[in-house]
Amino acid sequence: MTPADDPELLPGMARASVKASQAKARATRARKAAEAEPTAVDPVARVLVDVPLAHLDRTFDYLVPVAMADTAVPGARVKVRFAGQDVDGYVLARGAESDHTGRLTPLRRVVSPEPVLHPAIAALAGELAERYAGTRSDLLRLAVPQRHATTEKEPSPPAGPWQHDPAAGETAWVDHQPGPAFLRHLTTGGSPRAVWSAAPATDWPLLVAHAAAATHASGRGVVICVPDGKDVARVDRALIAVLGEGQHVTLTADAGPARRYRDFLAVSRGARRVVVGTRAASFAPARDLGLVVIWDDGDDLHAEPRAPYPHTRETLLLRAEQEGAGALVGGFVRTVEAAYLLRTGWANQIAADRAEVRRRVTVQIAGEESDRTRGGARIPREVHLAVREALESGPVLVQTPRVGYVNVLACERCRTPARCEVCQGPLALSGPAVPPSCRWCGTVDEAWACRECGHRGLRAPVLGDARTAEELGRALPNVRIRTSSGDTVLALVSGAHQVVVATPGAEPVAEGGYAAVVLLDTWLLLSRIDLRAEEEALRRWADAAALVRPGGRVVAVGDPAHPALQALVRWDPAGHAERETDERLAAHLPPASRLATITGEPGAVDDAVTLLAAPASAEVLGPVDLPEGESRVVVRVPRAEGADLSRALGELQRLRSARKLDAVRIQVDPPTL
Incomplete structure (x- = not known):
């Protein structure tokens, strides 16, 4: 026997110390046991464990110790023991x-008793995971922001008094019928659904703010999603003007x-009921949700680039269905998906009449497509005349599709693309007094x-915004020329007499609106090889053209016979969307069908197609070889069997995850194809 086993063998002071240590250890064991x-x-917590494996995307039961009885509430973050390590999770219930028939493992600890995962958002994550063949843990990373402990300890101050002027709201919406009735329905607690085609020169943030105020007046929450930070700032200012300070986040x-x-x-x-933000705001846990709003739903910024790639529009519309909320899908153009909502009767239309549109804007086409192919002027004479005339009354916006100076060069005589002798990359010019250099390797x-x-000799078939600004500066020597593109994007410009050259999506808002808008190189946007090329081109043109002041002028340089430009001249985005929808229906493309892509290593894609238990009507198109040695197949089913395809793809992901097979990327209804 050693002294550690029997303290009596130790001298007095040491004996007392060992006895005290043993007593402390016994007390600690007793406390931990209790x-x-x-x-x-x-006593049972159902926990969604944050693991990326698809076959583990389910809840696991854990024991709730007495010490955590009041803190392990549904929605709280916890730490649990899983597969031999501590991992994060959420208590769902x-x-x-x-x-489980065996012994349950107790929770390790409650990270925070704050219920950050609300039941409605947890249910939404489950629905989206099934629709997009993903996992709930991936979606919850998008839905719940990272914890900030210091901030969490601070209380959320109440919103305070707010203002609501129903008459001002109806006046703002009067040119878009039946907009005032839509507001009244929201004010009385209704849940109307609408697809809104905004007229040009419309202060759309103000109208969105009035719709939010009408819903807020009924005691319900509002979630507004817009493409980027510039749009968030505009809606933010409008909400302050309509509701007052401190009523939204x-x-x-x-x-x-x-x-x-x-x-x-x-x-x-519940301290704030109105939320405006970019795509992550679609998961905001607004209490008693009464209205979801998405502006410019065709913008590719609404498509989440991370798995499982949910689209903001689909997220919000699913929330409206689940929570019984109203919906407003707005934009200056109408997407095919929005047109399909009207065609199926899910939503009603809000739009301005033809007389109001004609009063607000005049659109004309300058130049012919044949002029460009013959080497004619990129900026026709009538455009120069329109710019000079408009500058007498205000600023002018010039939209050009490419950023930079001269990004593409070709032989002046035979039109052969100019290539680098070292790597065969494209040659470009970065300025007016520099030699051509390779865009890939930088060789001069x-x-x-x-x-x-x-x-x-070299020619430039495509010019960037910097070269366009240079050309306009030479033609207009006494006029200020500004650019907005790339890393230097202007949000707002004054109403002074100036020319603003901007790339699509970077057009600043002018105080009082632009006197004229010029759209250059329209052929370039239409030349994209993509399912949505025409729809996207019309959207970018209309977003720029809508920045004119009432009675303003829009001049587009392009082929006047092209259907997309004709739709712009008539300002008929609804008709263009209907034509696109009919063509998609005839070709069995979305939204008439549910479509998914499977991308990865060729062998992995072949295995995935073999294991996929798709519906009997499914068509497998491909495989197609992609850059970097990857392969892709497209799986298509009729729209009515879309849910069956999503379930089959989800089961495929779980099967491959359990067997530890090479990963493949599955994207349901990709925004581009």
Whole structure:
């Protein structure tokens, strides 16, 4: 026997120390045993564990110790022991019994008793995971921001008094019928659904703010999603003007962890009922949701680039269905998906009449497509005249599709593309007094000669915004020329006499609106090889053209016979969407069908197609070889069997995950194809 076994063998002082240590150890063991005892009320916690494996996307039961009985509430973050390590999770529910027949493992600890995952958002994540063949843990990373402990300890101040002027709201919406009736329905607690085609020169943030105010007046929540931070700022200012200060929050990715979590908690705790933000705001846990709004739903910024790639429009419409809320899908153009909502009767139309549209804007086409192919002027004479005339009364916006100076060069004589001698990359010009250099490897080629005809002259088939600004500066020597593109995007410009050259999506708003808008190189947007090329081109043109002041002028340089440009001239985005929808229906393309892509290593894609238990009507198109050695197949089913395809794809993901097979990327209804 050693002294450690029997303290009596030790001298006096040491003996007392060992006895005290043993007593402390016994007390610690007794305390831990008591804490490990399950609580008497609902001792089972159903936890969604944050693991990326599809076959583990389900709840697991854990024991709730007495010490955590009051903090392990549904929606709280917890730590649990899983597969031999501590992992994060959310408590989805508490119960009295478990289906597990063995001994339950107790929760390790409650990270925070704050219920950040609300039941409606948890149900939404489950529905989206099934629709997009993903996992709930991936969706909850999008829905719940990272915890900021210091911010969480701070209370969310109440919103305070707010203002609502129903008459002002109906006046703002009077040109878009039946907009006033839509507001009245929201004010009385109704849940109307509408597809809104905004007329040009419409202050759309103000109209959205009035719709939010009408819903707020009924005591319900509002979630508004817009494409980018510039739009968030515009809606933010409109909400302050309509509702007053401190009545809403903004949720954007660049807000910083502390502010983002503070605003999220204000919504989660019910201190704020109105939310505006980018795509992540679609998961905001607004209490008693009464209205969801998405503006410009065709913008590709609404498509989540991370798995499982949910689209903001589908997320919001699913929330409206689940929570019985109203819906407003708005934009200056109408997407095919929005047109399909009208065709199926899910929503009603809100739009301005033809007389109001004609009063607000005049659109004309300058130049012919044949002029460009013959080497004619890129900016026709009538455009110069329109710009000079408009500058007498205000600013002018010029939209050009490419950023930079001259990004594409070709032989002046035979039109052969100019290539680098080192890597065969495209040659470009970065400025007016520099030699051509390769866009891939940066090699400068001062003595370039065409490999086909030997000619040394170069031409620029496509010009960027910097070169466009240079050309306009020479033509208008006493006029200020500004650019908005790339890393230098202007949000707002004054109403001074100036020309603003901007790329699509970077057009700033002018105080009082632009006197004229010029759309250059329309052929370039239409030349994209994509299912949505025409729809996207019309959307980008209309978003720029809508920035004119009432009675303004829009001049587009392109082929006047093209259907998309004809739709712009008539300002008939609804008719264009209907034509696109008919063509999609005839070709069995979305929205008439549910379509999914499977992308990955060729062998992995072949295995996935073999294992996929798709509906009998499914068509498998491909495989198609992609860059970097990947392969892709497209699986298509009729729209009525879309849910069956999503379930089959989800089961495929779980099967491949359980067998530890090579991963493949599955994207349901991809925004581009």
